[in-house]
Amino acid sequence: GPDHPDTLAAAGQLTAALLAAGQAADAVSWAEWVLDSRVRVLGPDHPLTVEARTVLGRALAACGKPGDGARVLADALQASGRVHGPEDPVTLAVVNEHAAACLTAGNTSEAIAGYRRLLDVYCRSYGPQHAAALAAGTQLGGAYLAAGQAGEALSVYQRVLSAAETAHGAGHPDALAASAALAAALSAAGRIGEALRMHEQTSAACEATLGASHPDTLACRAELARAYWDAGQAQDALAVIGDAITRSEQVLL
Numbered sequence: 001g002p003d004h005p006d007t008l009a010a011a012g013q014l015t016a017a018l019l020a021a022g023q024a025a026d027a028v029s030w031a032e033w034v035l036d037s038r039v040r041v042l043g044p045d046h047p048l049t050v051e052a053r054t055v056l057g058r059a060l061a062a063c064g065k066p067g068d069g070a071r072v073l074a075d076a077l078q079a080s081g082r083v084h085g086p087e088d089p090v091t092l093a094v095v096n097e098h099a100a101a102c103l104t105a106g107n108t109s110e111a112i113a114g115y116r117r118l119l120d121v122y123c124r125s126y127g128p129q130h131a132a133a134l135a136a137g138t139q140l141g142g143a144y145l146a147a148g149q150a151g152e153a154l155s156v157y158q159r160v161l162s163a164a165e166t167a168h169g170a171g172h173p174d175a176l177a178a179s180a181a182l183a184a185a186l187s188a189a190g191r192i193g194e195a196l197r198m199h200e201q202t203s204a205a206c207e208a209t210l211g212a213s214h215p216d217t218l219a220c221r222a223e224l225a226r227a228y229w230d231a232g233q234a235q236d237a238l239a240v241i242g243d244a245i246t247r248s249e250q251v252l253l
Contacts, residue, residue, distance in 0.1 A: 002037065003037050003040070003041050008034055008037055008038065008048075011030055011033060011034045012034055012051075012052070012055065014030055015027050015030040015031045015034065015055055015059065016055070018030065019058065019059060019062055024059055024062040024063030024064075025063050027059040027062070027063070028056070028059045028060055028063055031052065031055050031056040031059045032056060034052045034055070034056075035049070035052040035053055035055075035056050038052045044079060045079055045082055045083050046083075047083055047084070047090075049079070050076055050079045050080045050083055050084075050090075050094075053072060053073075053075060053076035053079065054073065054076040054080075054093075054094050054097065056072050057069045057070070057071075057072035057073035057075075057076055057097065057098070057101065058073075058097060060072060061073075061097075061100070061101040061104060066101045066102075066104035066105035067101075067105040067107075069101040069105075070098060070101035070102045070105050070107065070110070073094060073097055073098040073101055074098055076094050076098075077091065077094045077095060077098050080094050087121050087125070092118060092121060095114050095117055095118055096114070096115075096118060096139075098110075098114055099111045099113075099114030099115050099118070099139070099143070100139075102114065103142075103143055103146060108143055108146050108147035109147070111143040111146070112140065112143045112144060112147060115136055115139045115140035115143050116140055118132075118136040118139070118140075119133060119136040119137050119140055122136050128159070128163045129163045129164070129166055129167035130167075131174070133163070134160055134163060134164055134167075134174055134178070137156055137157075137159060137160035137163070138157075138160055138177070138178065138181060140156050141153045141156040141157045141160065141181055141185065142181075144156060145184070145185060145188055150185055150188040150189035150190075151189060153185040153188065153189075154182070154185045154186065154189055157178060157181050157182040157185050158182060160178045160181070160182075161175065161178040161179055161181075161182050164177075164178045165178075170205065171205055171208065171209040173209075173210075173216070176202060176205055176206055176209065176210075176216065176220075177216075179198065179201065179202040179205070180199075180202050180219075180220060180223060182198060183195050183198035183199045183202055183223065183227070184223070186198055187226075187227065187230060192227075192230050192231050193231065195227055195230070196224075196227045196228065196230075196231050199220070199223055199224040199227040200224060200227075202220050202223075202224075203217070203220040203221055203223075203224045206220045207220075212247060213247045213248075213250060218244050218247055218248055221240055221241070221243065221244040221247075222241065222244055224240050225237045225238075225240040225241040225244065228240060
């Protein structure tokens with residue numbers, strides 16, 4: 001029957017497959033059906049119901065309705081806190097999805113609150129150098145930038161960069177990503193000269209560590225070109241972007 005556990009499990013798998021295939025609108029329809037059945041059969045606070053509500057929120061966000069997705073995920077977050085506890089990995093995963101949906105919907109204050117919550121929990125549980133804490137810090141910095149709070153983003157990215165370098169060394173991909181993010185925040189704060197120097201350092205480190213034609217190196221070169229342009233150094237910008245295009249063409253041949 002339609003409410004049998006095997007039927008609902010199959011519908012959940014179909015929903016996931018539709019999301020993976022980019023068919024978010026169809027995924028929403030199936031996710032709504034699964035959630036309705038889970039609530040009716042198991043109640044609103046059963047773990048499977050919480051999971052179904054989370055999937056619906058994810059599907060709504062994926063089909064271009066991040067505001068609706070965020071509202072559904074907020075309900076899932078409250079339920080997950082009751083069912084699993086506020087710092088259970090399942091709940092923290094919902095926090096992350098809710099923050100991402102809020103950020104896409106333009107609700108930066110809620111996104112900042114969510115990512116700050118994740119950062120606090122991960123730093124307290126694992127330490128600031130743990131991969132989860134570094135990721136949460138990067139997301140928090142991005143939310144601050146989206147909110148126009150470049151100063152706050154700078155503070156977060158500086159801590160992330162320091163932690164990444166301490167944990168892995170300056171040439172590690174996590175440290176390079178944090179360095180690039182810090183450079184972007186410096187640009188957003190209007191500190192063009194400092195941003196340019198940071199972009200130059202990051203580009204050189206990427207090339208030395210990853211190679212001249214690595215995608216991350218090419219992305220750094222593109223950001224360096226933009227930094228030169230912002231600093232009024234058009235010829236340098238054109239030279240760097242031209243070099244990046246040449247390297248990209250060589251990779252794609």
